[in-house]
Structures are given as C-alpha cells and as structure tokens.
Amino acid sequence: MTEAFLLSFKLAALTSLTLLVLGVPLAYALVFKRVPARALVEAVFLMPLTLPPTVLGYYxxxxxxxxxxxxxxxLDWAFRFEGIWLASVIFSLPFALTAYREAFQAVEPEVLEVSRTLGLGTFRRWRRVILPWIWPGLLSGTLLAFAHTLGEFGVVLMVGGNLPGETRVASIYIFDLVQALEFEQAARAALVFVALSFVMVLAVRTLEVRWRSITGSSVR
Known part of the structure; x- marks a missing residue:
C-alpha cells in the first residue's frame, strides 16, 4: 500500500506543479490579453471536464x-510514469485553470492601471500588486488539482495500465484489492483517501474564504 500511495503523491505533486507553471500564464492571458477565438480556446482546454476519462485515456x-x-x-510514454503524468496534467487542467482564471478576474483593472501610472514595471507589479491579491486563489486551484490527481483512476489505468512501482497508483491498488476480495485491506486504503479528501476540501474552502475576503466578494 505504501508504494502505491507514494506513487500517487509523486504524481499529484508533479502534476499540480506543472499546472501551476503552465496554468497561471494561460489564465492571465485569457483574462487580460486579446486571445483570438477565446471561446474556442477555452472550450478546448475545458473539454476534459465533460469527456469520460476512458475516452481521453484512449486517445x-x-x-x-x-x-x-x-x-x-x-514520447513513447504509454504504460510509463511519464505517460500518466501527461494524462493527469491534461485531465486536471480545467480544475486548476478555472480557479486561476477566477483569481485573475477578481483583480480590478483600475488597480493595475494605477500601478502602471505609478511606474511599476512588470516584475514589481506582479510582486507587489497581483500576487498578494490572487495567491489564495492560485493555491486553492493547485490544491484542487492535487486532490483531483490523487484520486484519478480511469485515465491513469487507460494510459499507464497497472504496473507496480511504475503506474499502479493508490486508486488502482484499491481496485485490485476489491477484485481479489481483500475487502479489509481495501477498506483501510479507502479510509486514507477519505481522510485526505476531507483535509483537501477543508483547505480549499478555507482558502476560498480568505480569497473572497480579500477581493470583497460574498461567500455562500
């Protein structure tokens, strides 16, 4: 069980870090830049929200x-860790991108305009104005992507198969235990997921409250 959970944490950490590096500039561009065919671009990136994991995994x-x-x-990464990493990045991108985009949308354009008139360059504007405003939203989206990747099953199984130490993550490990009628071990492993899920959701919700208090939005 330890090996499978460690692999899941490794996959979730690398995926969420990749999404942070790629998703923040993408969300910034979608909010503040003129993107040709914006609706089409957003639809492409958000498609994994509606695609069955097996369909995405098959392609x-x-x-x-x-x-x-x-x-x-x-990039012959089928049935390799690199393959399930790429699949996880694509599959979890909509969750992170949506949170990042909402964080940037909360930044008031007037604030950015004032920072420009005060002579703040791009780096100082990001460090002193944008990041202090959006960091709870960015962290919330990253945690959400981490939690989503941690529980992935279908797309990982399709792309990576079930190779111990290489692609057999915790969700697949639990499936194997159930298939082998090892219900007691499966229950223990599933309980770990329940605890992790609660902690992640609580952290995301706490960050959302913090972020909305900064931006002045109401919290439901």
Whole structure:
C-alpha cells in the first residue's frame, strides 16, 4: 500500500506543479490579453471536464504508443510514469485553470492601471500588486488539482495500465484489492483517501474564504 500511495503523491505533486507553471500564464492571458477565438480556446482546454476519462485515456494511449504520433517523436510514454503524468496534467487542467482564471478576474483593472501610472514595471507589479491579491486563489486551484490527481483512476489505468512501482497508483491498488476480495485491506486504503479528501476540501474552502475576503466578494 505504501508504494502505491507514494506513487500517487509523486504524481499529484508533479502534476499540480506543472499546472501551476503552465496554468497561471494561460489564465492571465485569457483574462487580460486579446486571445483570438477565446471561446474556442477555452472550450478546448475545458473539454476534459465533460469527456469520460476512458475516452481521453484512449486517445492519449494511441498518441503515446510507439507507433503513435507522439511516440514517433520520441514520447513513447504509454504504460510509463511519464505517460500518466501527461494524462493527469491534461485531465486536471480545467480544475486548476478555472480557479486561476477566477483569481485573475477578481483583480480590478483600475488597480493595475494605477500601478502602471505609478511606474511599476512588470516584475514589481506582479510582486507587489497581483500576487498578494490572487495567491489564495492560485493555491486553492493547485490544491484542487492535487486532490483531483490523487484520486484519478480511469485515465491513469487507460494510459499507464497497472504496473507496480511504475503506474499502479493508490486508486488502482484499491481496485485490485476489491477484485481479489481483500475487502479489509481495501477498506483501510479507502479510509486514507477519505481522510485526505476531507483535509483537501477543508483547505480549499478555507482558502476560498480568505480569497473572497480579500477581493470583497460574498461567500455562500
């Protein structure tokens, strides 16, 4: 069980960090820049919200296979940790991107305009104005992506299979225990997920309250 949970934490940490690096600039561009065909771009990035995990996993498996398009480019990551990392990034992107975008939308344009008139450069404007305003929203979205990745099953199984120490994450491990009628062990492992889920949701909700208190929005 320890090996599977450690692999899940490794996957969730790398995925959420990747989404933070890629998602923040993307959300900033969608909010503050002129993006051609914005609705189409947003629809593409948000599609994993409505796609069944098996469908997304199937197409990624085809692309990452040795004879697939990405596989022929050297990214033959099917049934490897790199493959489930890429699948997790794509699958969890909408959750992080939505939170990041809402954080940027809460920044008042007048505040940014005043910072420009005061002569603040891009770096100082980010450090002194934008980040203090949006950091709870960014952290909330990152934690949400972490929690979502931690519980992934379908897309990981499709792309990575069930290889111990390589792609068998905790959710797949629990499935294996149930298939083997090891209900007592499955219950213990599932209880760990319940505890982690509660802690993550509580942290996200606390950050949302903090963020909305900063931006002056109401909390329901």
């Amino acid at each position: 990624l498996l085809i692309l990452l296979a040795p004879e697939g398009f990405l596989g022929r480019l050297g």
